[in-house]
C-alpha cells in the first residue's frame with residue numbers, strides 16, 4: 001500500500017510519507033462511506049424510508065475527506081503548476097522553486113491550523129450543530145486539524161527533499 | 169462619511185429582500201444620521217464564504233452587518249426558534265416581528281453573543297405547495313416527500329407522516345418536476361424566483377392565511393463595532409429599526425408573498441384555502457411539534473413551555489396592530 | 495492604489511509572476527488573494543475569516559459530487575472500461591480509412607460519459623488506443639493528435655467537473671447544465687470524426703484502414719459496450735428522469751463501476767488503492783484551487799473590481815455579441831497559461847455579472863431578453879457551455895497543453911511538436927463548433943427545454 005511513497009525515504013521521512021498516505025486512504029474510506037450513505041438514501045427513498053440527514057452527512061464527510069487528501073497532494077506533488085516558464089530551467093533551479101512552493105504550503109497549513117483550531121473552539125462554545133442529526137459541527141474540525149498537522153509535516157518534508165536536490 | 173458599514177447577505181442584488189427591505193432600511197439609517205453613515209450592501213456572498221458563515225463573519229468583524237436566516241446555523245439561536253413553530257406563528261408577519269422585538273431583551277438577547285441585532289423578522293410563513301396532490305387534511309399529506317425549510321420544518325413534515333427531504337434551493341424546481349419530491353413547505357414569496365408555478369399545481373394554506381410555521385431572519389451588527397459608535401449614530405440605527413419599521417417589514421414580506429401567489433394563480437394554479445375546520449385538524453396534528461421543541465430545548469436550560477406561552481401572548485397582543493403605529 | 499482596475503492589474507501581474515516561478519496555481523491564488531485582503535482590510539479581518547472559510551468551501555453540498563465523479567472515473571480507469579470501449583468502437587469504425595483514430599475518439603466520448611476529467615480520459619484512452627494506432631501504422635501526428643483532442647471529450651460530455659463548479663458559481667441547476675452539454679458534446683464527437691475523415695482523405699498514408707473484424711469479434715466487442723451504455727444510461731438517465739438527484743446519482747455511478755470491475759475481476763485490493771490515491775490527488779488539488787479562488791474573489795470584491803469592470807463594459811457601447819466574443823477569446827488566450835478549473839473560478843466572477851448587465855439584469859425572465867435575446871436562465875446555460883468549450887481548448891494549445899503533454903509522455907517516439915501539429919485540425923474543428931453554438935443557441939438550449947417540459 002505504501003511502497004511507492006516510501007521508496008527512497010527512510011527514518012522520519014518514511015514515517016511522514018506513510019502517515020500522509022494512510023491518512024489519505026482513510027479519507028478515501030470516508031468518501032466511500034459518503035457514497036454508501038447516498039446510495040442508501042436512494043434505496044431508502046424508493047422504499048419510502050429516506051435516510052434522515054444524508055445531506056449533512058455528505059457535506060461533513062466530503063469536507064473531512066478532502067482535508068485528509070491535502071497532505072498526500074503535497075507529498076506527491078499533485079498541485080497543478082504551470083511549467084511553461086521554467087521549462088528550460090535546470091533541474092536544480094526547479095528543485096529550488098519546489099522548495100519555495102513547499103515553504104508556501106507549510107506557511108498556509110500553519111496559519112490554517114492556528115485559525116481553524118480557533119474555529120473549532122468557536123463552534124464548540126456557540127454549540128453549532130447540524131440541522132437534522134444535530135451533530136456538533138466541531139467534531140468535523142478534529143480530523144481536519146490532524147490533516148493540517150500532516151500537511152505541515154509533508155510540506156516540511158518536501159522542502160527538505162527539494163532543497164537537498166537543489167544543492168546536490 | 170465618518171462611518172462606513174459593509175452589509176453582507178446571501179441573496180442576489182435584485183432580490184426583493186435587498187430591493188424592498190435592505191436598501192430602504194440602509195437609506196433610512198443614512199438619512200437619520202445626517203450623512204454620517206454609509207451602508208454598502210454586498211449581495212450573493214460576494215465578500216466570501218457560504219451562508220452559514222454569515223453569523224461568524226459579523227461576530228468576528230469580517231463584515232459590519234449581515235442579513236441572514238437563523239436556520240442556517242442550527243443550535244445558535246434555540247430560543248428564537250420559538251417563533252418558527254407552527255401555530256405559535258400563525259399567519260401574521262407584522263405581529264411576529266413586533267413579538268420578536270418584545271421578546272428580545274428578556275428572553276432572546278443571551279443567544280446573540282458578539283452581535284447586536286438591529287431587527288429580527290419572519291417571512292409570511294411556510295405554505296404547502298404540491299406537484300399534483302390536492303391537500304385538505306393532514307391525512308392527505310401522509311407519505312408525501314417534501315423539501316424541508318428548517319429543522320423545525322422537518323419536524324412539521326414528520327408530524328404529518330410525510331418524508332422530509334433536504335436539498336439546495338436551486339435544485340428544487342427540477343426535483344419537483346422530476347418527482348424527487350412531491351412538494352415543499354415554502355412561502356409563496358419564493359414562487360416567482362424559482363418559477364415554482366410551472367412545477368406545482370396546488371398552493372395550499374390554512375384559513376385566514378394560516379401557515380405551518382415560518383423562518384426567522386436577523387439583521388445584526390458586530391457588537392464591538394456597535395459599542396464603539398457614538399450615541400447619535402446608534403440612535404440613527406435604532407430609529408430606523410423601531411416599531412414602524414418592524415410593521416413595514418412585515419408588510420413588505422406579506423406583499424412579496426401576495427405577489428408570489430398571484431403569479432401562481434395567474435398561471436393557472438389552484439390556490440386552496442382550508443376551511444377553519446380543516447385548519448383546526450392541522451393544528452391538532454401539529455401540536456406535538458411544539459412539545460418536541462420544548463423537550464429539545466430543555467437540556468439547554470430553556471423553559472420552552474413558558475417561552476411558547478409568552479410568544480403566543482405577544483403575538484395575540486400585536487395582531488391587527490398594523491394601523492396602530494405611533 | 496485605490497483605483498480598482500489598477501489594483502486588479504497589479505494582482506494579476508503578481509499572480510502570473512508567482513505561477514511563473516512554479517508556485518502551484520492554488521497557492522498562488524491563496525497568496526495573492528490573502529495578501530490583497532490584508533492590504534485592503536488588514537490582517538485581523540483575514541485571520542478571522544480563515545476560521546471558517548476553508549471548511550465552508552469544502553463542505554458545499556453541490557460540490558460533493560466532484561470527488562464522487564472523480565472516484566467514478568478512476569474506478570473506470572482501473573476497471574478496464576477503456577479497453578471495452580475502444581474494442582467496441584473499433585469493431586464498428588476500424589474498417590474505415592482513419593477508422594481506428596475515429597474509434598479512439600468514440601472511445602474517449604464513451605469514457606467521458608462516466609469520467610468528469612479531461613486528463614484522465616486522455617491518459618486512460620491513450621494507454622489503450624495508442625498501441626493499436628501505432629500497430630496500424632498511423633502517423634505519429636494523427637495518432638497522438640486525435641487522442642489529445644479526444645481527451646477533451648472527458649469534460650465536454652457530461653458529467654464534467656468544470657461544469658459542476660460553473661453551475662455552483664452561477665447558481666445554475668447541475669442537471670440542466672449536464673443536459674445542455676450533451677448535444678454540443680455529440681456535435682464535438684461528430685466534428686472530430688469528420689476532421690479525421692478529411693485528414694485521411696488529404697493524407698491517406700496517415701491513417702490506413704484497420705483489418706476486417708470477424709463476425710464473432712464484432713458481436714463480442716459490441717456486447718462489451720453494453721455495461722458502459724448501461725452505467726451511463728442509469729446515472730445520467732436516472733438524473734434526467736428524476737429517479738435521483740445528482741449527488742446520489744454520482745454515488746450510484748461509483749457503485750456500478752466498482753461492480754463492473756469486480757465482476758470482470760479487474761478491480762482488486764491493489765487497484766482499489768490506486769483509484770483512491772488518484773482520487774485523493776485530483777480532489778485535493780481541485781478543492782485547494784477552489785479555496786484559492788474564493789480568496790481571490792473576496793479580494794476582488796473588496797477592491798470593487800467586478801462592479802467596476804461590469805460597469806466599464808456596459809458603458810463601452812460594445813454590442814453584447816461582441817463582448818461575448820471578446821470574453822471567449824480572452825478565455826482561449828488565458829488557456830495558454832492556466833488550467834481550465836482555475837480559469838473558470840478566476841474569471842467567471844467578472845464575466846458573468848457583465849453578461850447579466852448586458853442582458854438587462856438578473857431578473858430578465860422574458861424569452862427575448864434585451865441583450866442576447868434570451869432569459870437569464872438560458873444565458874447562464876448557453877454561456878456556461880461556450881465557456882466550458884473554450885477553457886478546454888487550453889488543454890490542446892501550446893505552450894501548456896496538458897492533454898498533449900500526457901499523450902506525449904505515452905508516445906515517447908513522437909516528438910511533442912508533431913502532437914501539437916496533429917491536434918491543430920481538431921482545434922479548428924472546435925472553433926467551428928464554438929461558432930455554430932454562438933450562432934445557434936438552440937443546439938445548447940433544446941435539451942434543457944425538453945427536459946423542463948418533459949412529462950413525468
Ligand code: NA
Pocket residue numbers: 605606607608609610611647648649650651652653654
Ligand atoms: Na465527462
Ligand code: NA
Pocket residue numbers: 829830831887888889890891892893894895896
Ligand atoms: Na494551453
